[in-house]
Amino acid sequence: MPGRELRVGLGVNGEQRNIEVSVEQTLLEVLRDQVGLTGTKECCAVGECGACTVMLDGRAVNSCLVLAVEADGAQVTTIEGLTARDGLSPLQDAFVRHGAVQCGFCTPGMVVAAHALLTTTLRPTMAEIREGLSGNLCRCGCYNQICDAVAEVAGLVAAPAR
Amino acid sequence: MIGSSERRIGGADRASGAQRYVADVRLGGALHVALVHLDCARARIGPIDATAALLAPGVVAVVTAQDLPQPMPRFGPTYADRPLLAVDETKFHGEPVAAVLAETHEAAREAAALVRVEHEQLPAVVSIGQALDPGAPLVRDPALRAADDPLRNTNRLSEWHFGWGDVDRASADTVIEHVYGAASTTHFAIEPHGFMAAPDGDGVAIWSSIQHPYVLQRLVAATIGLPVAKVRVFAPDPGGGFGGKQHAKYEPLLAVLALRIGRPLRLVLTLEETFQSVRSPTFEIAMRTGFRDDGTITFQDIVVDGMLGAYADIGYRVVSKAAYLACGPYRVPDARIEVRALLSHTPPATALRGFGSPQMAWAFESQMDAAAAQLGLDRVAIRLGNLARRGEAIVRGAGDTPVDGDWAQTVQRAVAWIGWDTPLPEGHGRGLALGIKSSATTGASYAIVRLLHDGSATVMAGTSDMGQGARTVIAQIAAQELGIGTERVNVVMGDTGAAPYDMQTSASRSTVFMGTAVLNACSEIRKKLRQMAAETYRMPEATLELDGGSVRLPDGARSFVEIMADTFGPMLGEVIGIGERRGAHIPGHPLGGHAAFYEFSCTASEVSVDIETGEVQLLRHVTVSDVGKALNPTHVAMQDEGAAMMGIGQTLMEHLLFDPQSGRIENLGALDYRILTTKDVPLEMASLTVENEDGPGPYGSKGTGESGLLSTAPAIASAIRDATGVAIRDLPITPERIWAALQSARR
Numbered sequence: 001m002p003g004r005e006l007r008v009g010l011g012v013n014g015e016q017r018n019i020e021v022s023v024e025q026t027l028l029e030v031l032r033d034q035v036g037l038t039g040t041k042e043c044c045a046v047g048e049c050g051a052c053t054v055m056l057d058g059r060a061v062n063s064c065l066v067l068a069v070e071a072d073g074a075q076v077t078t079i080e081g082l083t084a085r086d087g088l089s090p091l092q093d094a095f096v097r098h099g100a101v102q103c104g105f106c107t108p109g110m111v112v113a114a115h116a117l118l119t120t121t122l123r124p125t126m127a128e129i130r131e132g133l134s135g136n137l138c139r140c141g142c143y144n145q146i147c148d149a150v151a152e153v154a155g156l157v158a159a160p161a162r
Numbered sequence: 163m164i165g166s167s168e169r170r171i172g173g174a175d176r177a178s179g180a181q182r183y184v185a186d187v188r189l190g191g192a193l194h195v196a197l198v199h200l201d202c203a204r205a206r207i208g209p210i211d212a213t214a215a216l217l218a219p220g221v222v223a224v225v226t227a228q229d230l231p232q233p234m235p236r237f238g239p240t241y242a243d244r245p246l247l248a249v250d251e252t253k254f255h256g257e258p259v260a261a262v263l264a265e266t267h268e269a270a271r272e273a274a275a276l277v278r279v280e281h282e283q284l285p286a287v288v289s290i291g292q293a294l295d296p297g298a299p300l301v302r303d304p305a306l307r308a309a310d311d312p313l314r315n316t317n318r319l320s321e322w323h324f325g326w327g328d329v330d331r332a333s334a335d336t337v338i339e340h341v342y343g344a345a346s347t348t349h350f351a352i353e354p355h356g357f358m359a360a361p362d363g364d365g366v367a368i369w370s371s372i373q374h375p376y377v378l379q380r381l382v383a384a385t386i387g388l389p390v391a392k393v394r395v396f397a398p399d400p401g402g403g404f405g406g407k408q409h410a411k412y413e414p415l416l417a418v419l420a421l422r423i424g425r426p427l428r429l430v431l432t433l434e435e436t437f438q439s440v441r442s443p444t445f446e447i448a449m450r451t452g453f454r455d456d457g458t459i460t461f462q463d464i465v466v467d468g469m470l471g472a473y474a475d476i477g478y479r480v481v482s483k484a485a486y487l488a489c490g491p492y493r494v495p496d497a498r499i500e501v502r503a504l505l506s507h508t509p510p511a512t513a514l515r516g517f518g519s520p521q522m523a524w525a526f527e528s529q530m531d532a533a534a535a536q537l538g539l540d541r542v543a544i545r546l547g548n549l550a551r552r553g554e555a556i557v558r559g560a561g562d563t564p565v566d567g568d569w570a571q572t573v574q575r576a577v578a579w580i581g582w583d584t585p586l587p588e589g590h591g592r593g594l595a596l597g598i599k600s601s602a603t604t605g606a607s608y609a610i611v612r613l614l615h616d617g618s619a620t621v622m623a624g625t626s627d628m629g630q631g632a633r634t635v636i637a638q639i640a641a642q643e644l645g646i647g648t649e650r651v652n653v654v655m656g657d658t659g660a661a662p663y664d665m666q667t668s669a670s671r672s673t674v675f676m677g678t679a680v681l682n683a684c685s686e687i688r689k690k691l692r693q694m695a696a697e698t699y700r701m702p703e704a705t706l707e708l709d710g711g712s713v714r715l716p717d718g719a720r721s722f723v724e725i726m727a728d729t730f731g732p733m734l735g736e737v738i739g740i741g742e743r744r745g746a747h748i749p750g751h752p753l754g755g756h757a758a759f760y761e762f763s764c765t766a767s768e769v770s771v772d773i774e775t776g777e778v779q780l781l782r783h784v785t786v787s788d789v790g791k792a793l794n795p796t797h798v799a800m801q802d803e804g805a806a807m808m809g810i811g812q813t814l815m816e817h818l819l820f821d822p823q824s825g826r827i828e829n830l831g832a833l834d835y836r837i838l839t840t841k842d843v844p845l846e847m848a849s850l851t852v853e854n855e856d857g858p859g860p861y862g863s864k865g866t867g868e869s870g871l872l873s874t875a876p877a878i879a880s881a882i883r884d885a886t887g888v889a890i891r892d893l894p895i896t897p898e899r900i901w902a903a904l905q906s907a908r909r
Contacts, residue, residue, distance in 0.1 A: 092177035
């Protein structure tokens with residue numbers, strides 16, 4: 001059984017943590033199994049699906065491809081960190097209103113990827129939104145609703161009629 | 163309220179990461195399980211050496227077939243044919259030969275790699291041609307089949323002969339004959355399959371991301387020999403199902419081992435293992451169709467071969483049920499449909515959104531295009547000319563459900579949206595196709611609704627909310643009937659110990675079956691409240707009228723809450739209603755009963771094709787579905803458009819590739835398998851409905867959720883043919899196939 005012989009310092013959603021990890025543990029495993037933040041999802045575990053997307057020092061990454069030791073000293077933002085204390089963020093709310101949430105398993109990674117996109121690209125075009133989210137797979141097929149939700153927050157399209 | 167796009171219940175939890183899927187549930191003291199499998203489909207299993215694995219830190223046990231009860235317990239929804247672990251021979255790439263139990267996930271995985279399995283690779287049956295070859299190795303040991311099974315010495319699991327009239331005596335001006343292939347695809351729910359089992363008093367508790375918890379409960383009970391009541395299944399909302407999470411996989415193994423070891427066990431499959439667990443049957447459909455010169459169909463002569471995996475699962479029914487409607491939504495005077503379900507050394511084939519119906523539409527709609535081209539007829543006109551009208555039989559002579567919609571309206575909406583008669587730019591093409599699926603036939607759904615003293619309600623309904631939004635629609639129905647807001651309704655699902663029996667969540671049945679059960683339960687509550695009002699206020703019951711969430715008395719209305727308060731007094735109470743909806747079982751009927759309704763849809767698509775590369779660009783795409791009544795229009799559109807997206811992937815890119823020698827799946831994983839991304843969606847897309855309130859479900863609803871992909875493939879193929887002149891008859895329609903067809907057309 002691999003020992004947890006290394007200590008990393010990690011800022012998780014603004015809170016500084018010292019965590020004992022083993023050398024081969026991924027950031028995804030540490031977040032889910034040791035920090036107890038299960039909002040970040042595991043699907044392919046090899047960086048192909050985007051379900052485990054988190055922000056590492058402001059950049060969207062597949063947390064399954066980042067070793068925990070590589071993240072030493074970094075600031076990590078997970079889906080839990082994007083959720084406002086009193087409810088959903090405007091982006092999360094737009095996802096729900098646009099019908100961009102079906103089974104929901106890709107949703108946390110998708111929301112984080114969209115948040116990162118909106119942070120780095122102030123007023124993205126629809127093409128930039130599609131490009132920016134193309135690493136996140138949604139098998140329920142909500143791509144149009146997802147892109148519309150992000151576009152609404154970016155000020156490109158109106159809120160859906162009820 | 164009904165007909166409004168109420169906010170998705172559970173939407174906020176999913177968007178914030180708070181939704182707990184099975185892998186997010188942690189059981190204290192759980193051991194982690196890793197499976198050991200071989201890198202080929204079929205192999206004779208020799209000695210298994212677990213010495214190194216057992217010495218690894220944290221490993222508690224390594225279990226092989228020999229350590230399990232003898233004879234090996236087998237399970238399956240209809241055929242109890244699947245062993246807990248492979249016995250003597252592996253039957254598909256990924257079938258486990260051993261299981262490692264360890265204190266951590268990493269330890270279990272690492273030790274699994276240390277288990278040495280001596281084995282001899284054997285030739286595998288991985289194609290329909292191989293499965294039909296009398297000289298091929300038998301997938302199933304004849305000793306495991308019934309002694310009087312005439313097919314026991316073949317790779318045919320079962321055969322059916324459907325039809326009516328006399329095809330051999332039917333005449334035609336033109337006969338169109340082609341064979342259509344449809345590759346096996348995999349579900350690729352983004353949530354991999356996850357399972358847990360734990361001793362629970364004198365029984366066992368199971369956690370699984372499963373669509374049919376009640377079937378799982380029955381199978382686990384049968385495997386262990388426990389009363390059904392001693393098996394409790396917790397089914398957290400699945401992260402996508404699409405049919406792949408209908409039936410048991412490793413839950414029976416975990417249940418046996420958890421009871422033996424006395425600790426909870428946890429197994430979450432990798433995505434590769436998930437790919438190796440579920441797929442759709444491979445289809446080959448040979449279709450010979452007679453037409454008169456005016457395009458009228460005179461007969462259909464069809465042979466359907468569906469290749470299942472090594473174990474039956476529910477794949478045999480996918481093949482037979484889909485083939486039952488292989489003539490499509492058309493008037494066909496004479497029909498013969500021969501159907502064979504074949505065993506192979508591939509992962510168990512099971513239901514996949516559409517249940518084989520998209521593959522049938524692929525064939526019968528491609529035939530319509532071929533006929534239109536040969537007879538010089540418009541592709542829409544030939545379809546409308548043959549389309550059966552309301553009340554007509556599409557399957558003749560069996561007393562089946564007649565056409566239950568004004569289907570031409572559906573076609574005309576698609577024609578209008580796509581602009582069928584408008585000119586197209588050079589290199590563009592347009593296609594249109596119809597699809598039909600028989601809904602659920604038999605089976606029961608029960609619901610218990612409790613109206614609590616404050617006027618809020620708890621609904622216990624065993625449906626699985628796997629993304630379709632079942633909770634929301636069920637809450638909407640209860641809210642409507644009890645005169646309250648959906649925010650006052652709590653829907654309890656995913657626990658066989660709490661919610662009553664529901665046969666399954668599949669076949670777009672939940673709105674119609676469970677929805678009706680909930681509606682009936684609410685009706686019982688309303689009746690009881692009227693009786694209570696009559697007794698409490700000493701009024702003749704006949705003079706009282708129900709009005710929304712209240713009862714009208716001569717001196718004014720009393721709300722349900724007031725009636726309960728006046729009846730129960732300070733000790734409180736509640737009013738309970740029980741509802742059910744059962745589809746009658748008809749012995750001897752090939753489907754077990756008549757369709758509750760038909761899912762009918764029309765897809766129209768406009769494409770451009772790069773003739774130098776064969777690459778297809780989807781420009782405009784519309785689905786129109788006859789849903790009877792959209793109880794939540796946003797949910798309907800999400801489902802319908804999502805189905806279309808899956809259908810587009812299956813049409814243009816998705817297929818599982820089996821190595822013909824080893825039977826290995828060559829494209830395990832997201833990158834090698836490939837599904838649609840944000841960059842592959844049509845430039846313009848719409849999802850429309852026809853709503854005539856003519857369905858059997860609440861408020862005239864029919865089921866939906868599969869409609870959007872029923873006719874995707876033939877519509878896109880038709881558009882590609884329109885653009886290029888070449889007809890592709892094998893799915894998926896890859897650029898390579900188009901390019902090759904264009905090259906041979908040029909020659």
